[in-house]
Amino acid sequence: xxxxxxxxxxxxxxxxxxxxxxxxxxxxxxxxxxxxxxxxxxxxxxxxxxxxxxxxxxxxxxxxxxxxxxxxxxxxxxxxxxxxxxxxxxxxxxxxxxxxxxxxxxxxxxxxxxxxxxxxxxxxxxxxxxxxxxxxxxxxxxxxxxxxxxxxxxxxxxxxxxxxxxxxxxxxxxxxxxxxxxxxxxxxxxxxxxxxxxxxxxxxxxxxxxxxxxxxxxxxxxxxx
Amino acid sequence: xxxxxxxxxxxxxxxxxxxxxxxxxxxxxxxxxxxxxx
Amino acid sequence: xxxxxxxxxxxxxxxxxxxxxxxxxxxxxxxxxxxxxxxxxxxxxxxxxxxxxxxxxxxxxxxxxxxxxxxxxxxxxxxxxxxxxxxxxxxxxxxxxxxxxxxxxxxxxxxxxxxxxxxxxxxxxxxxxxxxxxxxxxxxxxxxxxxxxxxxxxxxxxxxxxxxxxxxxxxxxxxxxxxxxxxxxxxxxxxxxxxxxxxxxxxxxxxxxxxxxxxxxxxxxxxxxxxxxxxxxxxxxxxxxxxxxxxxxxxxxxxxxxxxxxxxxxxxxxxxxxxxxxxxxxxxx
Numbered sequence: 419x420x421x422x423x424x425x426x427x428x429x430x431x432x433x434x435x436x437x438x439x440x441x442x443x444x445x446x447x448x449x450x451x452x453x454x455x456x457x458x459x460x461x462x463x464x465x466x467x468x469x470x471x472x473x474x475x476x477x478x479x480x481x482x483x484x485x486x487x488x489x490x491x492x493x494x495x496x497x498x499x500x501x502x503x504x505x506x507x508x509x510x511x512x513x514x515x516x517x518x519x520x521x522x523x524x525x526x527x528x529x530x531x532x533x534x535x536x537x538x539x540x541x542x543x544x545x546x547x548x549x550x551x552x553x554x555x556x557x558x559x560x561x562x563x564x565x566x567x568x569x570x571x572x573x574x575x576x577x578x579x580x581x582x583x584x585x586x587x588x589x590x591x592x593x594x595x596x597x598x599x600x601x602x603x604x605x606x607x608x609x610x611x612x613x614x615x616x617x618x619x620x621x622x623x624x625x626x627x628x629x630x631x632x633x634x635x636x637x638x639x640x641x642x643x
Numbered sequence: 644x645x646x647x648x649x650x651x652x653x654x655x656x657x658x659x660x661x662x663x664x665x666x667x668x669x670x671x672x673x674x675x676x677x678x679x680x681x
Numbered sequence: 682x683x684x685x686x687x688x689x690x691x692x693x694x695x696x697x698x699x700x701x702x703x704x705x706x707x708x709x710x711x712x713x714x715x716x717x718x719x720x721x722x723x724x725x726x727x728x729x730x731x732x733x734x735x736x737x738x739x740x741x742x743x744x745x746x747x748x749x750x751x752x753x754x755x756x757x758x759x760x761x762x763x764x765x766x767x768x769x770x771x772x773x774x775x776x777x778x779x780x781x782x783x784x785x786x787x788x789x790x791x792x793x794x795x796x797x798x799x800x801x802x803x804x805x806x807x808x809x810x811x812x813x814x815x816x817x818x819x820x821x822x823x824x825x826x827x828x829x830x831x832x833x834x835x836x837x838x839x840x841x842x843x844x845x846x847x848x849x850x851x852x853x854x855x856x857x858x859x860x861x862x863x864x865x866x867x868x869x870x871x872x873x874x875x876x877x878x879x880x881x882x883x884x885x886x887x888x889x890x891x892x893x894x895x896x897x898x899x900x901x902x903x904x905x906x907x908x909x910x911x912x913x914x915x916x917x918x919x920x921x922x923x924x925x926x927x928x929x930x931x932x933x934x935x936x937x938x939x940x941x942x943x944x945x946x947x948x949x950x951x952x953x954x955x956x957x958x959x960x961x962x963x964x965x966x
Contacts (some may be wrong), residue, residue, distance in 0.1 A: 567885075574866070574878050574881065574882070575866075577870060577871060577872050577874070577878065578866065578869040578870045578871065579869045579870075579871055580869050584865070584866065584869060587862050587865055587866075588862050588866060588882065590858070590862075591855060591858035591859040591861075591862050591886075591889075592859060592862075592885055592886065592889050594855050594858075594889075594893060594896070595889065595892040595893050595895070595896035596892075598896040598897075598900060599896060602900065602903070612903055616899055617899070620892070620895060620896055620899070623892065624892055627888055627892070628885070628888070631884065631885060631888055635746075635881045635884070638746070638877055638881065639877070639878060639881060644715075644716060644717065646717055646720070646834050646835070646837060646838045647716060647717050647719055647720055649834055650720040650723065650724070650830075650831045650834040650835065651701075651705075651720075651723060653827070653830045653831065653834065654723050654727070654827050654830075654831060657823060657826055657827055657830070658823070658827075658933075658937075661820075661823045661937070662937065665937070665940055665941060665944060668944055668948075669944055672944065672947055672948060672951060675951055676947075676951060679951070679954055679955065679958070
């Protein structure tokens with residue numbers, strides 16, 4: 419077990435260090451996220467009351483697009499230097515690699531979310547009527563739900579011809595229950611009209627199921643040529 | 644009432660399109676087999 | 682075996698014609714909906730056929746993943762048996778069942794699941810089971826498309842709206858989306874491991890289905906939506922017509938799947954031959 423976490427941490431540290439040094443992925447993603455927020459603000463210009471109802475959906479759609487851009491980037495980098503082949507022949511268990519990638523993506527997307535959220539709050543005059551402490555919980559759960567399947571499907575789509583469009587094509591249908599959960603939970607907290615608890619429970623169930631499924635099947639996917 | 648006919652027509656059209664697609668793939672495959680045979 | 686195809690084709694044509702006649706002419710007109718309700722005689726059987734085909738795809742995908750590994754294979758065998766046993770025993774012990782389900786229906790479903798699992802295992806080898814997966818996914822998408830097209834065509838005249846986030850329509854839409862993405866993955870994937878990746882996707886899709894159901898169900902309790910599709914008991918004459926059309930479409934789906942399967946096997950043989958020729962460096966003249 420310690421072997422797994424050592425390798426995971428080492429790979430994660432490497433990825434983060436690489437990203438910190440080059441900053442190419444994070445810069446493009448940051449600007450993309452900013453653009454998304456601005457465009458949404460132009461297009462949907464609701465009152466404060468209305469915005470609480472729709473902000474959940476808007477915010478998570480924006481995060482979803484930003485996550486897809488991030489996910490495409492991380493595997494693309496691996497391919498460029500044939501790192502993927504190196505991983506395959508190394509004795510490291512595939513799960514360790516998967517966890518490292520997923521955690522790295524999670525950190526990336528969370529950083530993006532942290533930067534986009536204040537902008538959304540400003541543009542939409544958002545204020546949580548319900549229990550605001552639940553919002554970070556929903557954010558963490560929602561992000562992991564997107565990232566865990568996203569990392570898996572990014573690895574799958576790396577072997578397809580239309581690599582970058584394949585990821586959202588595979589990810590979006592499977593993520594529908596999770597997206598419903600995230601959006602509904604966020605709306606519930608913002609409007610304060612109903613409880614977010616069931617949706618949070620759904621998100622947790624979704625993550626347990628799919629994290630286990632990803633860990634089980636990643637080895638097979640990695641060794642597929 | 645037009646909806647009823649539209650629905651039934653849609654069902655058969657969709658099935659027809661798929662079967663025609665299958666037939667086309669068959670003929671293309673047969674041609675390929677002939678090419679290999681030569 | 683070769684003669685069975687034309688015989689089945691004739692039987693299917695007869696059933697389809699009879700079913701059409703029954704649906705349009707012989708079945709009684711609905712008191713509330715008029716004649717438009719007759720769409721259900723094509724809508725509902727198509728849905729059942731689509732779900733059956735997707736279930737077959739799921740079984741084929743699981744088998745493609747586990748059969749090469751003896752431990753996983755045996756585990757899967759036991760799970761299949763366990764499902765049958767549980768569904769045969771539990772409904773008769775735990776009463777009353779939620780949702781008004783019939784115990785015998787659950788028992789039949791359980792036996793069907795186990796039976797189908799082992800039947801597929803017997804009829805298809807480790808390699809051909811993947812061909813089964815492709816075939817059932819494709820034909821399943823065709824039938825699912827029919828459900829999604831006839832649904833709104835029925836909803837509009839009867840309930841005045843084209844679409845609603847109704848339990849059945851929404852879950853069918855999500856299933857359709859998942860399987861279209863499955864077919865796209867198959868189409869765009871390069872390399873020889875396409876079946877493996879597709880099988881993994883099918884498993885993910887299957888795991889997703891209960892979560893989809895729950896999320897839609899809870900969404901509807903929070904945001905009440907118009908209900909499409911009547912509940913309540915069904916006129917026995919209507920049930921009779923429904924079953925005839927179900928049988929007709931099952932046979933038709935069988936025919937189409939069979940043809941598609943033969944095409945798939947032939948295609949694989951051709952590709953193998955071409956690969957061999959390239960390997961032996963024999964240029965076709």
